[in-house]
Amino acid sequence: MSELTYVGKRYVREDAYDKARGKSTYTCDRELKDMLYAKLVLSEKACASVKIEKTKALSVPGIKAVYTFEDVPEKTYNPHNWSACIDSPEDQYILSDKARFVGDHLALVVGETKEAAEEAAGLVEITYGEEEPVIGLAAARKSEVPPAFEKKVSFGDYEAVKTEAEVVVATSGSTQKIHHGALEAHIALADIDENGNLVLWTPCQTVYQVRFHVSSLLGLPYTKVRVIKATMGGSFGGKGQTVVEPACAFACYTLKRPVMLYMDRAESVIGTRSRNACEMQVETALTKDGRILGRRIEADMDGGAYYTNASAVAMALAKKLFRMYRMEAQDCHVRTYFTNTIPGGACRGYGSPQAHAITEINLDQAAAKLGIDPCELRLKNVAQPMDPDPTGGTNLGNTRIEDCIRTGMEAFNWKERREHVREKNTSRYAWGVGMACAAHGNGYKGAYPEFTNVHMMMHPDGSVEVRVGIHDQGCGTVLTMQQIAAEALHMDVYRIKVYEADTYITPYDAAGTQASRVTYVCGRAVQKTGEALFEKLIKAACVLYGWEKDEIKAEDGKLFCREESKAYSEVAKEYEKACSRYLRAELEYEPPSNPGSYSCAFAEVKVDKYTGLVEVTDLLAVHDVGQCMNRTLAEGQVEGGAQMSLGMALCEEMVYDKKGGIKTRNFSKYHMINAPDMPPVRTLFIEDGEPDGPYGGKSLGELAAVAPGPAAINAINFAVGGNFADYPATPEKIIAFLEKERNR
Template identity: 30%
Template sequence: MRVRDVPLLARREVRFAGEKVAAVAAVDEETALEALDLIEVEYQELPALIDVKEAMKDGALLVHENLHTYSGLPKPVKKTNVFFHETFSKGDVALGFAQADLVLEHAFTTQIVHQGYLEPHAAVVDIGPDGSVTVWSSDKVPFRVRSLMAEIIGMPITRVRVIPSFVGGDFGGKGMIFDEPLCYYLARKAGRPVKMVMSRQEEFLAASPRHPSIIRLKAGVTKAGAITAWEASALFDSGAYAAYKPQVGLGGTKKLAGTYRIPHVHIEGRYVYTHNLPCGHCRAPGDPQASFAVESFMDMIAAKLKIDPFRFRWMNALEDGDLSPTGEPWRGINIKETMSAAVEKSGWGKAKPNQHYGIGIACAERPTGTGESSAVVIVNGDGSANIISGASDPGTGARTILCQIVSEALKVPMERITINLVDTDSAPYDQGAGGGRTTFVAGQSAYRAAMEVRKELVASAAKLLKCAPEEAQELIDVRDGFLFLKSEPAKRVSYAQAVKGAGKSQIMAEETFSCNQMEDTCFATHIAEVEVDPERGYVEVKRITAAHDIGFAINPAAAEGQIEGGIVQGIGFGLLEEMQRVDGKVTNPTLTDYKLCTPREAPEIITLLIEGAPGAGPFQAKSIGELPACPIAPAVANAIFDAVGVRITDLPISGEKIVNALKESGLSGGKAVAAGKERADAV
């Protein structure tokens, strides 16, 4: 449930550098800027909580004095900056640690990063003569925009219409409303439509980046390499507000035991208010932070036990039929298949080309997203088809995939199918893009609607083909927009004839699909190869081999594109990106100063689509949108350790950190720590 804790404009207290305090509307941008310059604001400096660990202490200054009045917070609400505390347990960790021959513990930190989209947040609001509201928004969840706008301005949902736009880049950052309510109130005062577009600087100062984290892991293992117990705790700095994400927590907390069979597990996650920039959703919320910690720690344990990192993972990896690390049922566990494919393709164990060349491995999982979606499928009188869906497409190819699904269900060529871009007044409900749910949830509703249309077409064709109605669904097949008897393929009727035979101008069906719990999850193994300059600490990522469990690839090219994009983002997260802050204020709020991974840093990428394990989507597809960003940072970190012998546990892994670590360890020239022959023997 979403927390309601954000004012439209700061009232009495500004909780972070970048919070909106005033808004004006004018006939052009120049006049609006002049008006802003005329506004004078008096500030009284107050104590600020910047350090998340300080914010957690008993007696710490409260960022929100009245948080008990906010809806959406778990009850009972305690007067503390820790606004949400979640736990997951299985077995008895004390017993598990007692059974261990060795207990290891380490802490990992990850930084705050921006989603890196090019297109800024934008909105237009128009108020009609009857007071009804029309919103054009760059948000990828139009029905959520409608409900939140109606709630904020005190109108029935029926009086608010949201027209979705082409979102452009998103990566989790465009799932909540930003300036739409301000546009409404300005439009009401001005009597004219109002448009607001965030500047690049505003995007960095007041958007919703990825949460920074502090993660502590503790593991008990036997000398033979079996993990007996696992304890994890995570602190997520949520910044000044919690409502910049649609739920109170992040899914990443549950990922803090990885993809491994562990009998005793205890995980805790805490979400903390500070006076920093509020954080929200970023591709696979919370998962890259968890993956970096878990997969780095797995390599550290393997090194302590003198076991090859791949073999250590293989020994402890989940298999189909196992429960998840936190004790939940999972279906189609395919992690070992991705490990085998990645190791074989990458040549794990091969001789290194030079002393400072390293190779690292990391695994991850992410469930298919859940939610609700409805779709209408229509076959017209000429045999063409339309899809009406509220699903948005923030550059993921979702609309193409929905057309492919309907094309396959109806056996109609893609060029004969049109998907309609419609608003919240015209489209059936869709929960919105995010969480890797679109192919699964929207795809299932479109597939089911198409199959209902197909049934009616078959029933109509039965009369024309002189087939008994009760046997029609079994005896009649479809192909290329025609219906025919399986026993006499030459005897056929077109879809146009079937529509006419039904006495209609079109045949239409609407279906709703809803799923709130998912037993299917998706697995991946990434192997990174890097070369490190020990004098400068410069890391060149040479090659990434990425094996992804995908169930069935509806659109292989789109799936590979998602994997490649996630890998590039993961490299940025691991090596380059950080929103640098001084006293809570972002000091590099431009794309000139904020280092994204560009084609210059992007490596050779080999993608492997592992099919076979059944997924919940149409044709047993699994989701692919978010998982590729998760295993990259730890795979690169592990490869750096393999290359020069130093372990960096604080992201991003800058050249300065590598050089300093080499000096502190006495390995200033760099030293490879794992021999190729040992890797080859392990494989």
């Protein structure tokens, strides 16, 4: 690969200073003339019929309306469906006809002030006819309700290869429901513009999805609904489905006044989406020298009260389990069940955290049984570049998981630390090291429609405008697109304006900012459009100045030929004048492939045997990214992903009681790893280039939140001689295990 000028370098986001100083304008900061405020009334029961009395709420001064199921369109939708061609079952209303989980949306209060809306929301009287709820997967399996989704994915004959195995290792484990923990709670703002169009500002990941749902639910043509991606204070998948937008749009369109619908933290915890909980049984058949012959996986997922992503997340989990290790056969049976708990949704990694959480522990248990180093066991079996996808998808691409492991072993000093770390043990503390691997994808190719559109133009002042349907979640997506465009155009990054998604301004994008598709799909589209625009610029210079194409060079916004030079601005201006043309390019892009992205993590832990508390003292993460786009942003992604993954391993959990009540409604009860508890995170990148990625790049952001968790669990197991496979490994679980071991 030729030397890159802009891609891979460290650039500062243009919004960084405003965000650091609190100057950025979020949805909650907008104030429109005659704006109303709306609050959802959420169910306090998990399964119940409801009778709602509005009288007291309507008596509050300033209250304009109180809506229930009887007032909204009697039309179902599935907030997971991101376009009209996605047809997962539809079973939700804007406001629910009965309570199906604690947090279900039962009523909507709209008032002149926040104070009025919040007071009235507390005065909505709900009479519940309680029914027995189904809480957790064990109860779901016993219930008469069949799975929402069930599928077997397999290749080869597992039973046949199992008979050849010399060792079979079985592991049962579980992962929990996770709250996303974004700084910004859910919010939306709607207005009617001067032409009668419904305009919606939302910090979402999918403006075209929101438009589709609002249009369908309110019976409006797409052309009358404008959705603008607002500045976002984090999502991690929590804003990947429509949640508050339909109710906000309904109130605005009905009352013909601007409406802001907002949630507080507790409402976002109980009334939006969560990562799907999962219970998994893994059985791996191996030879004595550590070659994996085959694997059988049974995975049950908690889909929550509505269908939402029941099929999508189960299939995502299943497919990713076929992209990491070579073997002769694998059976994967996935089921998603309805429960009376918060519906499932995207949460950083989308199936990968659950998939690798248990399977990577299983491999460590296999290594222990065989007496083989865990890294060496994996190295015997990892996928290799351009391996086929056993499930029939496009090949795995330039897979570099082997390089990740070898690089990580050396940088972590793995073998020496593994041999000597227990020498640190005292009567109170036990030390251990562990590692784990992870695989993820790069979009929807092979599963759903996957394409995007880019419009790009160069202005007579030499600046460039890029319109593409991206959503920056706070991680620097806009800057990444600027750098890719700058590389294609050989010009200053900050002379390029990249718009975020706006259904009236940016061209259609098939899927939004999800599925780790943005760099690989949208970034490649921006690269190709930039190259097309640059080609037009060169041709324009040849026409205008009689230059020969092969003699032209470009650097920093200027063209050079022989002894002459021309700034891009001069070429653009003179081309328009002489040829009646504007320098512009358009592209509809469909990726030809969906390769894997890979990583491994190495962790050292210190376990307090008196309290059960675990301190992760060191963490190394190695990622196969093809090519870094921006090293500062990439390192930030890895560090943030590590925080989420370690939280999953050690402390984060949405806890339900038997009646479906959520005990962890705020951050005093829902524990996340804070900055003082984070270990130093060392980051290494394997950059060997992905052929179909922008300048060789591929995904990172979701993958970063997968391997650190199981690496930490494997380290804990190594430290205390345990077999923990139920997440999170809380102090209570560790103390219970140690007490049992002492008594035994």
